[in-house]
Amino acid sequence: AQSVAQPEDQVNVAEGNPLTVKCTYSVSGNPYLFWYVQYPNRGLQFLLKYITGDNLVKGSYGFEAEFNKSQTSFHLKKPSALVSDSALYFCAVRDANQAGTALIFGKGTTLSVSS
């Protein structure tokens, strides 16, 4: 079975500082990994994904994520946070080797960026 853990319910950073939102995963095969963001009263929006290749993935709005196979992690990062980055962030995993499996989400991490 596949699962995702986001160990922090909330991350607080000051505007201009770097941010990291943590994610670890578990799958039996190779992982496809995703990050999504949810703003209040909105659906989830895709940020980036790791399928294969370079472990550092760049996505929307200046976000990037680093895939670490040995640590089974896929942390989301941004060099300089903006107040507008404040939102709920979800990490998700799908087993690349199993058709018929769905995208499984973590419980989400609320990012709060203060000015």
Added chain:
Amino acid sequence: DSGVTQTPKHLITATGQRVTLRCSPRSGDLSVYWYQQSLDQGLQFLIQYYNGEERAKGNILERFSAQQFPDLHSELNLSSLELGDSALYFCASSETGATNEKLFFGSGTQLSVL
């Protein structure tokens, strides 16, 4: 705008009732997914359809059912509603349902069971 349309946006009903949530996927997308979001459970996968056929099933209760029609829109039917069914229900779509595709989410239907 993701291109995924969900109706209604809000639904208030009573325990024991039955409701139907509707989803129109992005133009050209063949696969539809349903998720339930609640404060205690987070975002839970319910079910996936591809071109009218069920492809994957998650933690969907027996009181819930779904289908995807020939025009690719999907409906999620919730019956014998309980207070605990109150949640935000999301529909998402993707082009083929392949495991490496990103999903496009609708804005959700907020269900309140009183």
